[in-house]
Amino acid sequence: MSYSNLPLARRAASPSSVSAVPLHFSATCFIGTLVADLAYWLTAELTWANFSDWLLVSGLLLSLIAGVAIAIDLLRGAITMTSAISWLYIAGLGLAFILSVLNALVHSRDGWTSVVPTGLALSAATFIAIVISAICSPRVRSGHRQERL
Template sequence: MTSAVARHSGTALHPLHAFFLAGIVPLFIGVLLNDYAYWSSYELQWKNFASWMLVGALVFNGLALLGSILSLVRADKRMGKPVAYFLLLLATFVLGLINSFVHAKDVWASMPTGLILSVVTVILACIATWIGLTSWRIGGAR
């Protein structure tokens, strides 16, 4: 009895790229939760936590963006998913950077804009991670 192995025509996602990609979601969710805690309690330390987690999320997002550029260069030109994946990661990075500038404002001046930007970046990060981790398959039985 033989088994058929389906191979995807795209390139495989590098494990280090997958590590950085998977790291952005919990960090951006942490920023969102800290922003919500600050919004509901007016405790300044929550804003500081959010700012530091945002730096970590942007570092991971930038490294995942670099990996997506490499995947975009190596990908088959007929595939549209690497381009959408790259654009989603780029939009997440740009909105995260704008969010970090908003978090750099005076204490209450960052609300509610920081909270809204945190929600949008979490949604974009989740979509980008979903596409990034499901688009490239090494192969196997389906």
């Protein structure tokens, strides 16, 4: 009896994503940056600005690791670039990274202007880019599996 016709066998044969973990951790850091920026805006407590800086740098470092992992996923076929949603997913991730780099430059200033208003706006824009990519992610990562079934 051949097991090659079973859908489960085909699903198990498709490569899994190595970029999911670093992407989730970097997204968590960027969302934490938004929360810390909001807390600084509401309280003017400098500790929140410092938390925001650390979360932003951690998110950027994890994003670099995720970028390498995404390149590996593309080479292995775990992510396909055959649809507009795939391109929107990659563009959203790239936009989130670029906005976070700009946000890090803004956060390097001193005092209130390191967060309010530009840093807070960049953190919110990064959050929106992450949400757009998160909405596209299941379609990008499972699209090649549905075609094979």
